[in-house]
Amino acid sequence: xxxxALGIGLLCNSVAWAxxxxxxxxxxxxxxxxxxxxxxxxxxxxxxxxVGYNSEVIADGLSHxxxxxxxxxxxxxxxxxxxxxxxxxxxxxxxxxxxxxPIYADSQGGLFDVVLHPDYADNGWIYLSxxxxxxxxxxxxxxxxxxxxxxxxxxxxxxxxxxxxxTPVHYGxxxxxxxxxxxxxxxxDGFDYREQAQALDSHLGKFIRVNDDGSIPENxxxxxxxxxxPEIYSYGHRNQQAIVYDxxxxxxxxxxxxxxxGDEINLLVPGANFGWPLVTNGRDYSxxxxxxxxxxxxxxxxxxxxxxxxxxxxxxxxxxxxxxQWTGNLLVAALKSRYVVRLVVEGEKVTEVETLFIEFGARIxxxxxxxxxxxxxxxxxxxxxxxxxxxx
Ligand SMILES: [Ca+2]
Numbered sequence: 001x002x003x004x005a006l007g008i009g010l011l012c013n014s015v016a017w018a019x020x021x022x023x024x025x026x027x028x029x030x031x032x033x034x035x036x037x038x039x040x041x042x043x044x045x046x047x048x049x050x051v052g053y054n055s056e057v058i059a060d061g062l063s064h065x066x067x068x069x070x071x072x073x074x075x076x077x078x079x080x081x082x083x084x085x086x087x088x089x090x091x092x093x094x095x096x097x098x099x100x101x102p103i104y105a106d107s108q109g110g111l112f113d114v115v116l117h118p119d120y121a122d123n124g125w126i127y128l129s130x131x132x133x134x135x136x137x138x139x140x141x142x143x144x145x146x147x148x149x150x151x152x153x154x155x156x157x158x159x160x161x162x163x164x165x166x167t168p169v170h171y172g173x174x175x176x177x178x179x180x181x182x183x184x185x186x187x188x189d190g191f192d193y194r195e196q197a198q199a200l201d202s203h204l205g206k207f208i209r210v211n212d213d214g215s216i217p218e219n220x221x222x223x224x225x226x227x228x229x230p231e232i233y234s235y236g237h238r239n240q241q242a243i244v245y246d247x248x249x250x251x252x253x254x255x256x257x258x259x260x261x262g263d264e265i266n267l268l269v270p271g272a273n274f275g276w277p278l279v280t281n282g283r284d285y286s287x288x289x290x291x292x293x294x295x296x297x298x299x300x301x302x303x304x305x306x307x308x309x310x311x312x313x314x315x316x317x318x319x320x321x322x323x324x325q326w327t328g329n330l331l332v333a334a335l336k337s338r339y340v341v342r343l344v345v346e347g348e349k350v351t352e353v354e355t356l357f358i359e360f361g362a363r364i365x366x367x368x369x370x371x372x373x374x375x376x377x378x379x380x381x382x383x384x385x386x387x388x389x390x391x392x
Contacts, residue, residue: 055360055390059088062385065378067174067314069114070371071147072121078378078387081110085128087150088387099145099152104131104138107168113185117144117212118177125212127158129173129185137164140171140187140203144212158183158214159231161203165190172240174314176252179245182217184209184233184252184268186240194277197236200228205276207240207254207268209233221271236274236299242315243268244330253303253330255315258282259290261307265330266300267348275299281307304343304350311336314366314378321373322392331356333364335380340367360388 059065064081071077075089083103084096103111109131117125124146132141139161145152172186189197189205197205200222208231211217222228239257246253252268262282266274279296283289295301306312313333320327330343338361344352357364362379369375375390 053390053392055388057386058091058389059093059387060384063382064380065365065385065387066111067113067366068368068376068378068387069116077114077126079111079114081105083111085111085114094150097150097152099155101143101155104133106135109138109168109171112171112173113175115175115177118181127183129175131171132160133164135168136166139164140173142175142185159208159210161187163202165193165204167191170239174240174242176243176245179247181212182209183212184243186237186243186254188239189237189276194238197238197276198278200225200232200235203229203231205237206235207233207237233270234268234272234274236276238276241312242332244315244317246317253315253317255312255332257311258309260285261309263306263309263312264302265304265343265350266302269300272300273298281305282309303348309336310334310341313364314368316367316369318369319373323373323375331367333367333377335363335365338363340364
């Protein structure tokens with residue numbers, strides 16, 4: 001059993017932790033919350049470093065803002081799940097950009113992540129992930145394109161997950177670049193296809209890694225495995241909702257939604273099996289067991305597990321230009337639980353957990369640290385999603 005160490009301070013509130021777990025409700029849910037864990041949380045609570053902060057809403061009126069990217073000229077690119085990409089420039093929100101590819105927007109499907117190429121200043125490539133296709137036949141896709149005025153041009157398809165599926169849920173679709181300019185993206189299990197998370201001839205339930213033009217890196221773990229898709233980086237995942245590259249330690253942190261319980265943080269290892277659906281601490285939404293196993297030889301143990309679920313959104317690794325007390329910590333947005341979790345990592349272990357920003361009361365879809373060190377929260381709402389900038 002993992003030991004919870006909850007901080008108490010200006011930014012956190014362990015009583016609120018318990019209350020929010022009990023009153024959890026969510027567009028994503030069928031995920032029911034239990035209150036058993038909260039008693040344990042309270043008794044192991046201990047003080048953690050906390051800081052005061054200032055917050056400012058820098059954009060509002062957004063429809064399910066999902067991700068942001070920081071352009072070198074100070075503007076932001078913002079995705080809205082319904083299929084719009086906007087710029088926030090000099091405090092002003094643009095009209096939706098023209099020239100986006102067709103996007104299949106329904107339920108959890110739509111426009112997802114936006115990430116700049118590491119050499120953006122030289123090549124101008126902007127990468128977008130989204131749901132491509134139709135209700136009967138859809139998949140996670142990545143394209144890259146360049147920005148010209150308020151339009152995307154030069155669009156190229158980089159990756160399309162296969163096989164196509166007929167569910168509008170569990171896309172994964174967050175991605176990040178590594179130092180070698182390869183990119184790694186989560187592809188969710190499609191919900192009805194969880195067995196495929198263990199099948200190496202399917203992208204469902206995997207992290208995939210491709211070069212920046214979509215070609216296959218020679219050192220991917222399954223390039224020489226007969227019958228395996230060569231893009232696969234790791235397998236046995238459910239619905240991955242964040243991936244962060246830790247440049248200092250040259251490693252990848254990711255998290256994924258479990259079913260009811262079993263939300264996980266994992267340190268990705270190429271070629272490793274992360275267990276789903278053979279191993280989980282969660283249960284099906286009906287309460288039925290998914291599997292008898294919470295541990296199994298040959299499957300990676302999560303670095304952290306949330307049971308009951310918090311429904312994690314995006315995640316950021318604190319560089320510490322402004323929030324230097326938190327340098328090296330992981331900050332995880334939470335949808336269902338409506339707060340941010342700060343995880344202190346020592347080695348490969350999470351040693352301390354604190355809840356932050358519960359006072360906004362918002363489903364938080366994403367959290368990012370800007371190049372200047374401020375934190376940006378994206379609140380999830382159909383008509384008044386906000387971007388909140390937080391500074392010490
Ligand atoms: Ca797992």
